[in-house]
Amino acid sequence: QLKTIHLIILLFFCFSFSCTDKRINEFDNLELKVNKFTNSELQKIYNFQNERNTKELLKFFEHPELICREASILAMASVQDTIAIINLIDALINEKSIKIRMAAAFSIGQTGSKIAEIALLNAFRKENSNKVKVKILESIGKCGSDTGLMFLANIVDTSKDSAILN
Numbered sequence: 477q478l479k480t481i482h483l484i485i486l487l488f489f490c491f492s493f494s495c496t497d498k499r500i501n502e503f504d505n506l507e508l509k510v511n512k513f514t515n516s517e518l519q520k521i522y523n524f525q526n527e528r529n530t531k532e533l534l535k536f537f538e539h540p541e542l543i544c545r546e547a548s549i550l551a552m553a554s555v556q557d558t559i560a561i562i563n564l565i566d567a568l569i570n571e572k573s574i575k576i577r578m579a580a581a582f583s584i585g586q587t588g589s590k591i592a593e594i595a596l597l598n599a600f601r602k603e604n605s606n607k608v609k610v611k612i613l614e615s616i617g618k619c620g621s622d623t624g625l626m627f628l629a630n631i632v633d634t635s636k637d638s639a640i641l642n
Contacts, residue, residue, distance in 0.1 A: 517541065528555045530559050534548075534563055545567075550582070558591070561589055561591060564580045564584045565599070569599055569602070577608045578608050581611035581615050585614055587619070588619055593624050596619065597627060613631070616628060
C-alpha cells in the first residue's frame, strides 16, 4: 500500500517535470549569467526607482541591453507615474522582446490610469503572444472603464481569444 503511494507520487513528479518547457531563450539564458548587483547600469536603475525618478528611468527605455530596458520598464510599475504611460505604450507596441512587452503591459496596469485603456485594447487586438495578451488583460482590469469591463466580459465568447485564458 505504502509502496503504491510512493510510486504514484514519484510518477506524478516525473510527469510534472517532463511537461515543463525546457527551452531557454537568449534573454533568459543571459539573466542566469548576470549578477544584477554587479551591473552598474542596473544599480542606477534601482536607485532611480527608489528615488521615484521617472525622468532618469525613461532614459533607460532605449538602452541597448534588454536586461536594462526590462528593469527600467518594471521600475515604472513601482513608481506609478502617469507621465511614463506614453513611453510604456510605445514599448508595449513596438518592442520585439516578449519579456519587455509583458513588463510594459504590467507597468501600465500598475499606474491604474484610465487614459491607457484605448491603447491597451488596441494592443491586445494586435498582439500575437498569449503571454503578453494575459498581461494586457490584467492591465485592462486595473485601468479600464465600463468599456474595458465589457471587453473583458465578452472576450471569453470568442474562440480565438479564449485560448489565452486556459
